[in-house]
Amino acid sequence: MAVDAPNPLISTQKSSDSGLQVALHPLVLLTISDYITRHTLRRQKGPVVGALLGQQNGREITIEHAFECLLAEAEDEIVLNQTWFEERLQQMKDVHKVPALDLVGWYSILPASGPQPVHLPIHRQILHSYNESAILLGFHPITALGGSAGGKLPLTIYESNYEAEETATAIGEDKEMKDGESQLALRFKELPCSVETGEAEMIGVDFVARGGGNATAVDGTTKTPAAEKSEPLSDKGKGKTRASKKSEEQDSEASKADEQHILSREDEELIASLTAKANAIKMLHARINLIAIYLQNLPPSYILDVVPEDVEPTEKKYTPVNHSVLRSIQALLTRLSLLVPADAVAFERELMSEQNDVNLVSLLSTLTQSIKDVRETGRKFAIVDTQKSIKSKSDRSGGPWGGSGSFNGVMGVGDLLS
Numbered sequence: 001m002a003v004d005a006p007n008p009l010i011s012t013q014k015s016s017d018s019g020l021q022v023a024l025h026p027l028v029l030l031t032i033s034d035y036i037t038r039h040t041l042r043r044q045k046g047p048v049v050g051a052l053l054g055q056q057n058g059r060e061i062t063i064e065h066a067f068e069c070l071l072a073e074a075e076d077e078i079v080l081n082q083t084w085f086e087e088r089l090q091q092m093k094d095v096h097k098v099p100a101l102d103l104v105g106w107y108s109i110l111p112a113s114g115p116q117p118v119h120l121p122i123h124r125q126i127l128h129s130y131n132e133s134a135i136l137l138g139f140h141p142i143t144a145l146g147g148s149a150g151g152k153l154p155l156t157i158y159e160s161n162y163e164a165e166e167t168a169t170a171i172g173e174d175k176e177m178k179d180g181e182s183q184l185a186l187r188f189k190e191l192p193c194s195v196e197t198g199e200a201e202m203i204g205v206d207f208v209a210r211g212g213g214n215a216t217a218v219d220g221t222t223k224t225p226a227a228e229k230s231e232p233l234s235d236k237g238k239g240k241t242r243a244s245k246k247s248e249e250q251d252s253e254a255s256k257a258d259e260q261h262i263l264s265r266e267d268e269e270l271i272a273s274l275t276a277k278a279n280a281i282k283m284l285h286a287r288i289n290l291i292a293i294y295l296q297n298l299p300p301s302y303i304l305d306v307v308p309e310d311v312e313p314t315e316k317k318y319t320p321v322n323h324s325v326l327r328s329i330q331a332l333l334t335r336l337s338l339l340v341p342a343d344a345v346a347f348e349r350e351l352m353s354e355q356n357d358v359n360l361v362s363l364l365s366t367l368t369q370s371i372k373d374v375r376e377t378g379r380k381f382a383i384v385d386t387q388k389s390i391k392s393k394s395d396r397s398g399g400p401w402g403g404s405g406s407f408n409g410v411m412g413v414g415d416l417l418s
Helices: 026-041 082-095 117-129 141-146 199-214 225-230 238-260 265-296 323-339 344-396 413-417
Strands: 021-024 049-057 060-068 071-074 077-080 102-109 135-139 155-164 184-191 193-195
Touching: 021 026, 026 049, 026 060, 026 135, 026 199, 049 082, 060 082, 060 102, 077 082, 077 117, 102 117, 117 184, 265 323
Parallel strands: 021 060, 021 193, 102 135
Antiparallel strands: 049 060, 049 102, 071 077, 135 155, 155 184
């Protein structure tokens, strides 16, 4: 089986305990996803590149805003359009003054293996001209398409350092010592990140999630009524006329079906709530399955009280034992007893009582609505019966004028005054 070669731009040195932490805001994720969606649907050419704005306090970096960038080609390399970028960066700084934001890095689409040589010119340009400690946020669309609900975000954040290049030598061969400085090369290291959300961002994310429930596909090939009227009908036979009428009826039914698919605000809120609960249940089910698989793959000595003689506890097929994880699982199982009520009989009795109260209120509401409908029916029946009796009396008396004539069925002045 072929093994993928390691990425030469990823650092092979042990990561130093620098303690650099990155806090990512959801607004940045929404901006990046919006740019990638527009870039894909419009079939635009060129890479997806944007700048990241935030704050850096010591070893803590916050990424709060992002914007797309205009690229240019110089010496067969794709770099930022410096004039356009500096103008847009100054505009963003003028807008975001409290708190003051600055350029902390840039983002692009990367493979899962990490940055590629085509990304180095832009990164070097940002390091030399704007920020010496700029970070790189790589978005992985392939991981996003194959990911599950509640999984890891399809992105990776890298920091860059200049490291000495190491030439590969054969095993057992002495390394030649040379005087002078060794050549430095740009290498990337992965950084841990966390998602930090403000109150305004929570409202915005919730609004976007609710709006997604009403997203419907619009068919651009649907004919307009004016176009349908302008099409001439053939007079050669009735078959074509019937076929055209049938197609018009199908189009009208399709348009009515599209109108019925539009959701109300209550339906959107219900769909958003049910979607959030479904995602939570999926994530809980995935975590429970992960714990179960981990426990099933432990050595028999950790599962059974008596170890079979024909089983070797040091076989490679078993999962390495992590006592910290086992203690966490045991603590989780211990807390499960707190969710079970102490008096199950009293709890069931109270639950049934509340259920009966809810059913009784629903029944009373149904009876009230039925009584209202019966009263409305009786009122309408009384109006119809009164009109019938008046009409029958007028027919027996020969009209309102006391005899038959051309004025039969017409009310007189005396009737109006009375």
